[in-house]
Amino acid sequence: MSRYTSATPDDRAEMLAVIGVSSVDELFEQIPGPLRLGRPLELPAGMSEAEVYERLAGLAARNADAEAEVTFLGAGMYDHYVPAIVDAITSRSEFLTPYTPYQPEISQGGLQVMFEFQTAMSELTGLPVSNAGLYEGPSSVASAGYLAMGATKRRKFVVSRGVHPHSRETLATYSVGYGAEVVEVGLAGGVTDAAALAAAVDGETAAVILQSPNFLGAVEDVEALGAAAKEHGALLVVACDPMTLGILKPPGECGADIALGEGQPLGNRLDFGGPSFGFFCSTEAQIRRMPGRIAGETEDVDGRRGFVLALQTREQHIRREKATNNICTAQALNALGAMVHLAWLGREGFRDLGELLVRRTAYARERLAAVDGVELLHDAPVVREFAVRLDAPVDRVLDRVAEHGIAAGYALGREYSEYDDALLVAITERRTREQIDALAEALGAAVAEGRGEKLPDSGSKSPQGATERVVA
Amino acid sequence: MTPLAEAPMQRERATTIYEKSKAGRRAAVLPDAGVPETPIEDLIPANLLRAEPPNLPEVAEPEIVRHYNRLSRRNFDLDSGFYPLGSCTMKHNPRLNERVAALPGHARLHPAQDPRRAQGALELMYLLQASLAEICGLPSVSLQPSAGSHGELAGLLLTRAYHADRGEVRTKVLAPDTSHGTNPASVTMAGYEVVKVATNQRGGVDMDDLRAKIEEDPSQIACLMLTNPNTLGLFDENIEEIAGLIHSAGGTLYYDGANLNAIMGRTRPGDMGFDIVHLNLHKSFSQPHGGGGPGAGPIAVSERIEPFLPRPQVVRREGAGGHGPRFDLDFDRPKSIGRLRGFQGNFGVFVRSYAYILSLGADGLTEASETAVLNANYLKARLAAGRAGERLPIAFDRHCMHEFVLSGRPMKKELGLATLDLAKRLLDFGFHPPTVYFPLLVDEALMVEPTETETKESLDAFADAVEEILAEAETDPEVAKNAPYSTPVRRLDEVRATRKPVVRQPLG
Numbered sequence: 001m002s003r004y005t006s007a008t009p010d011d012r013a014e015m016l017a018v019i020g021v022s023s024v025d026e027l028f029e030q031i032p033g034p035l036r037l038g039r040p041l042e043l044p045a046g047m048s049e050a051e052v053y054e055r056l057a058g059l060a061a062r063n064a065d066a067e068a069e070v071t072f073l074g075a076g077m078y079d080h081y082v083p084a085i086v087d088a089i090t091s092r093s094e095f096l097t098p099y100t101p102y103q104p105e106i107s108q109g110g111l112q113v114m115f116e117f118q119t120a121m122s123e124l125t126g127l128p129v130s131n132a133g134l135y136e137g138p139s140s141v142a143s144a145g146y147l148a149m150g151a152t153k154r155r156k157f158v159v160s161r162g163v164h165p166h167s168r169e170t171l172a173t174y175s176v177g178y179g180a181e182v183v184e185v186g187l188a189g190g191v192t193d194a195a196a197l198a199a200a201v202d203g204e205t206a207a208v209i210l211q212s213p214n215f216l217g218a219v220e221d222v223e224a225l226g227a228a229a230k231e232h233g234a235l236l237v238v239a240c241d242p243m244t245l246g247i248l249k250p251p252g253e254c255g256a257d258i259a260l261g262e263g264q265p266l267g268n269r270l271d272f273g274g275p276s277f278g279f280f281c282s283t284e285a286q287i288r289r290m291p292g293r294i295a296g297e298t299e300d301v302d303g304r305r306g307f308v309l310a311l312q313t314r315e316q317h318i319r320r321e322k323a324t325n326n327i328c329t330a331q332a333l334n335a336l337g338a339m340v341h342l343a344w345l346g347r348e349g350f351r352d353l354g355e356l357l358v359r360r361t362a363y364a365r366e367r368l369a370a371v372d373g374v375e376l377l378h379d380a381p382v383v384r385e386f387a388v389r390l391d392a393p394v395d396r397v398l399d400r401v402a403e404h405g406i407a408a409g410y411a412l413g414r415e416y417s418e419y420d421d422a423l424l425v426a427i428t429e430r431r432t433r434e435q436i437d438a439l440a441e442a443l444g445a446a447v448a449e450g451r452g453e454k455l456p457d458s459g460s461k462s463p464q465g466a467t468e469r470v471v472a
Numbered sequence: 473m474t475p476l477a478e479a480p481m482q483r484e485r486a487t488t489i490y491e492k493s494k495a496g497r498r499a500a501v502l503p504d505a506g507v508p509e510t511p512i513e514d515l516i517p518a519n520l521l522r523a524e525p526p527n528l529p530e531v532a533e534p535e536i537v538r539h540y541n542r543l544s545r546r547n548f549d550l551d552s553g554f555y556p557l558g559s560c561t562m563k564h565n566p567r568l569n570e571r572v573a574a575l576p577g578h579a580r581l582h583p584a585q586d587p588r589r590a591q592g593a594l595e596l597m598y599l600l601q602a603s604l605a606e607i608c609g610l611p612s613v614s615l616q617p618s619a620g621s622h623g624e625l626a627g628l629l630l631t632r633a634y635h636a637d638r639g640e641v642r643t644k645v646l647a648p649d650t651s652h653g654t655n656p657a658s659v660t661m662a663g664y665e666v667v668k669v670a671t672n673q674r675g676g677v678d679m680d681d682l683r684a685k686i687e688e689d690p691s692q693i694a695c696l697m698l699t700n701p702n703t704l705g706l707f708d709e710n711i712e713e714i715a716g717l718i719h720s721a722g723g724t725l726y727y728d729g730a731n732l733n734a735i736m737g738r739t740r741p742g743d744m745g746f747d748i749v750h751l752n753l754h755k756s757f758s759q760p761h762g763g764g765g766p767g768a769g770p771i772a773v774s775e776r777i778e779p780f781l782p783r784p785q786v787v788r789r790e791g792a793g794g795h796g797p798r799f800d801l802d803f804d805r806p807k808s809i810g811r812l813r814g815f816q817g818n819f820g821v822f823v824r825s826y827a828y829i830l831s832l833g834a835d836g837l838t839e840a841s842e843t844a845v846l847n848a849n850y851l852k853a854r855l856a857a858g859r860a861g862e863r864l865p866i867a868f869d870r871h872c873m874h875e876f877v878l879s880g881r882p883m884k885k886e887l888g889l890a891t892l893d894l895a896k897r898l899l900d901f902g903f904h905p906p907t908v909y910f911p912l913l914v915d916e917a918l919m920v921e922p923t924e925t926e927t928k929e930s931l932d933a934f935a936d937a938v939e940e941i942l943a944e945a946e947t948d949p950e951v952a953k954n955a956p957y958s959t960p961v962r963r964l965d966e967v968r969a970t971r972k973p974v975v976r977q978p979l980g
Binding site: 005020021024032037040041055062064066075083085087097098099102119120135146172173179221248269297298323330331336342347349359407429 | 485502525531533536539562573576624659661738762765811833837838870896905956
């Protein structure tokens with residue numbers, strides 16, 4: 001018996017007798033001899049629960065998490081406070097351990113959560129239809145591209161360079177498969193270059209893909225930019241940060257056909273990048289092309305209100321090669337976390353949190369811009385994240401500030417060679433005025449120290465002569 | 473359990489959180505901004521601002537907790553009872569894994585943290601990669617795909633990149649008629665055409681059909697996607713010959729790892745000749761299913777596929793000049809297919825799965841598969857000895873691996889009971905039904921996967937319930953045809969939900 005099995009030797013003997021074989025080995029005889037492993041797996045022996053805990057706690061201790069340092073990292077995932085009721089509710093067995101609700105009569109809890117979640121996301125984005133969730137943000141952008149190809153029978157995407165670099169790269173990866181072309185439009189003054197965008201969109205364009213706030217934190221004028229899409233019959237796809245939608249005009253009111261994004265800021269942990277969820281909303285016109293699960297309201301045979309998975313005829317288990325997408329996962333538990341967080345914030349609290357972010361971010365932006373050797377990368381309006389240029393090598397500054405227990409932000413040069421002197425700084429309700437002041441001071445000192453120093457020759461962090469072995 | 477009584481669960485009608493909302497109520501108390509209360513319009517131009525906040529519910533904390541607790545009781549879950557859903561591997565979810573995943577060093581680690589300050593996380597990922605590589609018998613692993621279907625898409629994009637690198641363009645992907653629906657759906661998304669391969673009398677790939685489909689034009693065969701054991705729960709004994717045929721045509725062999733729980737420590741996809749394998753960490757490696765996610769679908773690949781793996785890859789850089797090894801994210805992979813998602817993958821799932829592998833170890837994983845196979849064969853034998861032997865015969869009568877498929881065809885013909893009716897009646901007996909109407913090849917199919925974490929007593933109770941339902945149907949089939957009776961709602965109108973979908977609540 002291993003940790004989680006319960007067949008005693010007596011059970012085994014009885015079960016083998018009922019089956020009519022003399023050993024478990026006999027059941028494995030259908031595997032041809034040469035393919036049998038014939039040796040134990042080369043893995044350590046099993047460990048006690050206490051030992052496993054210690055081993056993993058030891059690994060966790062070697063990470064500088066947001067409890068161990070003050071983090072101004074954002075770039076798509078944010079250190080928000082997740083209320084205690086989110087953990088309490090998402091850790092209930094009844095939500096944690098079921099499968100996808102294929103048997104609606106015994107899955108009403110999960111299905112109703114999906115319905116409530118869809119309603120909330122529809123409210124946030126201002127679009128009438130929401131699915132129950134996708135894997136995460138960037139792959140949702142790729143799924144929007146696939147939908148747009150199906151809807152328009154065209155194969156070109158015009159994408160702003162302000163869209164998250166991971167989203168753009170994921171879209172490019174998928175596009176190689178489904179056979180689409182990705183055209184990128186640059187930024188001017190921190191926002192999408194409207195003239196360049198208008199010039200890039202044509203009758204072959206399936207979708208115009210924007211993000212607001214964009215990767216540099218700047219709020220885009222989606223409505224104005226989207227006119228080019230409307231003119232040529234392309235779909236307007238807007239990636240957005242759900243936490244800003246208590247403040248910003250919803251994409252649905254700006255002409256978006258699809259609004260989507262990374263859901264992590266709502267009720268989900270950082271978790272070093274996942275699991276979280278992607279949300280995906282659309283107009284009524286696209287409902288039958290939507291990817292993923294969608295819950296719908298209906299009635300049972302006695303007229304009681306109930307919920308089921310709706311529009312399953314879009315999905316892989318029914319339509320196979322003709323499905324609108326191959327996805328089966330709704331990240332249901334993560335979406336539940338988001339729903340509980342949104343209910344906890346409520347209508348007023350959600351707006352108040354948005355206003356708090358705007359004001360603290362404005363303070364932080366002003367405070368940092370006042371530091372000698374620091375200037376704004378752009379002065380476009382922002383909600384919760386902004387970019388500054390440093391008059392010193394960014395990596396070196398980050399290291400110096402880290403010595404004060406502060407992760408100063410995201411080095412934009414990682415993804416944008418044109419901004420290799422810039423830092424992206426994110427604010428949440430957890431970042432206090434005192435912490436912002438401490439950042440400004442530490443940053444000022446580090447920039448002063450690093451001023452005039454040359455940038456390193458390359459981005460490689462490999463020590464000289466280090467050998468590299470990939471995986472095992 | 474008379475058909476007319478309203479069960480206790482049914483007296484409570486569904487009420488949404490929005491219907492409990494009243495203006496002015498709220499749960500959240502936010503910190504003071506502590507900075508000047510500048511009007512928002514002075515910071516963001518009015519034309520970019522929202523006029524009214526979104527209509528989120530206005531409810532205080534006690535009612536939020538009650539609401540979701542009540543909803544939770546309207547779910548059946550793995551911790552409540554037997555859940556033999558075929559192809560889904562509903563094994564116990566150890567709570568230790570939840571505890572370690574929630575450690576702040578994991579849960580509050582920012583994904584863009586400098587790799588030098590995330591060494592524990594990267595080492596964990598590296599160790600998980602190495603463990604999965606050993607279990608699969610393949611040299612390299614990418615943890616990036618978010619689920620099995622995402623792994624499939626990755627595998628097909630890898631196949632495309634591999635062929636493109638050799639200057640080849642291939643258009644067709646073979647998949648058996650028993651394959652999971654995600655296989656053909658992924659094939660289409662990856663820009664290929666699906667070619668169906670027939671199943672032989674023993675439930676394996678029909679070799680003549682396979683040869684014929686290849687011989688039509690071997691240069692067009694990009695890949696064969698296979699599940700082994702397949703969705704009938706049967707190991708394909710011809711796998712070596714199949715691998716030989718695909719490889720000589722120049723294609724790749726893809727392993728859908730949904731059924732890996734049958735073979736851990738007994739045989740390995742890499743040794744069978746597979747080039748690309750996806751693993752469902754939420755199946756074999758105990759990540760809770762969460763009511764439909766999250767999961768993770770890492771892929772293991774052979775040497776020839778490795779250069780094309782998604783970016784970034786977790787690597788171990790050996791120490792130089794007396795320093796120890798260092799773990800890093802490698803972006804410098806010129807032949808990579810690129811990213812499939814943001815950041816590094818579903819790390820929280822990796823923590824749980826690695827905890828599971830450490831807990832069980834080499835012997836425990838092997839024993840898990842052995843017990844899964846023992847449990848499935850025992851339940852199959854128990855059912856065959858009763859009424860199910862006649863009414864619900866096994867589709868392919870041989871020893872199964874971790875799951876088996878029954879056909880409800882005689883039951884439907886003789887008793888007028890469809891597989892769906894049996895499934896719904898099982899709900900009244902406190903069981904989650906098996907997977908129904910899949911694989912498509914089997915008429916009125918029921919696919920049963922008990923997993924290793926069930927006791928003999930649970931298996932016996934399930935077999936007894938099926939027996940009782942069949943006996944009941946012999947005298948009164950109407951009972952099952954109108955089931956269930958005891959669930960929060962009874963049979964729901966699914967057609968209406970598709971014809972006239974109501975997918976959100978209208979709010980004032």
